[in-house]
Amino acid sequence: xxxxxxxxxxxxxxxxxxxxxxxxxxxxxxxxxxxxxxxxxxxxxxxxxxxxxxxxxxxxxxxx
Amino acid sequence: xxxxxxxxxxxxxxxxxxxxxxxxxxxxxxxxxxxxxxxxxxxxxxxxxxxxxxxxxxxxxxxxxxxxxxxxxxxxxxxxxxxxxxxxxxxxxxxxxxxxxxxxxxxxxxxxxxxxxxxxxxxxxxxxx
Numbered sequence: 001x002x003x004x005x006x007x008x009x010x011x012x013x014x015x016x017x018x019x020x021x022x023x024x025x026x027x028x029x030x031x032x033x034x035x036x037x038x039x040x041x042x043x044x045x046x047x048x049x050x051x052x053x054x055x056x057x058x059x060x061x062x063x064x
Numbered sequence: 065x066x067x068x069x070x071x072x073x074x075x076x077x078x079x080x081x082x083x084x085x086x087x088x089x090x091x092x093x094x095x096x097x098x099x100x101x102x103x104x105x106x107x108x109x110x111x112x113x114x115x116x117x118x119x120x121x122x123x124x125x126x127x128x129x130x131x132x133x134x135x136x137x138x139x140x141x142x143x144x145x146x147x148x149x150x151x152x153x154x155x156x157x158x159x160x161x162x163x164x165x166x167x168x169x170x171x172x173x174x175x176x177x178x179x180x181x182x183x184x185x186x187x188x189x190x191x192x193x
């Protein structure tokens with residue numbers, strides 16, 4: 001329940017961006033899409049439990 | 065408490081601006097995470113407000129049957145707003161409209177019994193006149 005989750009997502013985004021640059025420079029363009037996908041999945045893994053606890057909380061409070 | 069929200073909002077604005085230029089999909093993810101975070105910081109007060117609400121409604125005795133429905137409608141409205149805003153922020157205004165339409169429909173279906181009760185009340189009153 002802390003702010004560092006936003007920083008973690010930003011870090012994953014930055015790493016993916018840097019990796020893409022490195023891959024592009026070294027001539028392996030075909031891997032950039034894979035790296036982006038992997039980064040996206042990692043960020044999703046970070047956010048999803050967060051969102052599910054939020055919806056679980058709202059469900060319990062409002063009796064949905 | 066409000067300063068914590070301010071801190072979260074400021075951090076999110078900066079990170080969104082940064083990520084939008086480099087990797088737009090991560091910007092949307094950070095948007096959703098920040099929205100959830102803001103909600104969590106005020107979640108404590110939500111519990112106490114709900115307790116106060118239930119206490120007064122039960123004390124009134126008449127409306128307690130519909131208090132549950134009212135809370136359900138509030139919950140659906142909250143979640144629909146959350147989803148619709150996330151969609152609208154990432155540029156999907158059409159999707160946001162669909163989500164809001166679905167939310168309104170759900171809320172209406174939740175409110176049907178209350179409407180029926182009101183109509184019955186009115187018809188019974190008019191028969192009595």
